[in-house]
Amino acid sequence: MKFFVDTADTRDIADLAQTGLLDGVTTNPSLIHKSGRKFLEVVKEICSLVEGPVSAEAVALDHATMMKEAAVLRNIADNVCVKVPLTIDGLKTCKALTSDGAMVNVTLCFSANQALLAAKAGATFISPFVGRLDDNGLDGMQLISDIRLIYDNYNFVTEILVASVRHPIHVLESAKIGADVMTAPPAVIRSLFNHVLTDKGIAGFIDDWQKTGQSIL
Numbered sequence: 001m002k003f004f005v006d007t008a009d010t011r012d013i014a015d016l017a018q019t020g021l022l023d024g025v026t027t028n029p030s031l032i033h034k035s036g037r038k039f040l041e042v043v044k045e046i047c048s049l050v051e052g053p054v055s056a057e058a059v060a061l062d063h064a065t066m067m068k069e070a071a072v073l074r075n076i077a078d079n080v081c082v083k084v085p086l087t088i089d090g091l092k093t094c095k096a097l098t099s100d101g102a103m104v105n106v107t108l109c110f111s112a113n114q115a116l117l118a119a120k121a122g123a124t125f126i127s128p129f130v131g132r133l134d135d136n137g138l139d140g141m142q143l144i145s146d147i148r149l150i151y152d153n154y155n156f157v158t159e160i161l162v163a164s165v166r167h168p169i170h171v172l173e174s175a176k177i178g179a180d181v182m183t184a185p186p187a188v189i190r191s192l193f194n195h196v197l198t199d200k201g202i203a204g205f206i207d208d209w210q211k212t213g214q215s216i217l
């Protein structure tokens with residue numbers, strides 16, 4: 001399963017990239033606003049920090065303007081993945097861009113039928129928002145299972161990118177279902193490394209090692 005980080009904070013991205021476990025980055029207009037930086041400038045910097053796909057979102061709602069925005073975004077770097085919303089104009093744009101060799105992430109997916117449409121439009125990634133479904137009393141992970149089943153039924157190559165991840169259980173369930181990618185905030189990714197018994201085990205081993213009076217080097 002690929003791990004993307006969902007942020008426009010370049011310090012976090014650089015720090016997580018150093019682990020060697022980061023496969024890409026997703027941003028959205030809210031995350032750009034939170035960064036306080038210029039959109040095109042921050043996307044360019046992110047693209048230099050990771051080799052994998054960096055999702056940058058078009059903000060126009062009509063197909064013609066989305067195509068113009070996509071041209072600007074694609075010009076930033078080869079690893080830009082244009083993000084478009086799951087609307088008729090968004091999917092028209094998706095089909096045109098992927099037919100032209102661009103990577104496209106179709107965002108704001110909340111139903112399996114929407115995911116089916118995105119796959120038919122040739123999306124590189126479909127982003128179902130599990131956290132926002134859960135927030136509204138719905139079952140985000142059930143949507144991931146449904147999309148996996150549908151995509152496998154028809155051998156769609158669109159990758160399921162689990163988005164709006166709120167906690168490590170979302171990551172665990174996504175991996176069990178066989179989602180291709182998950183994108184999570186930096187804090188959620190960092191929390192995956194931790195276990196209280198790992199910390200306790202290290203403390204015990206180091207304590208006993210010191211009592212041996214030995215050194216490896």
Ligand code: E4P
Nearest residue numbers: 006026027028132163164165
């Ligand atoms: C994904 O690409 C989105 O940027 C993101 O996962 C949205 O998450 P949120 O629901 O926490 O805003």
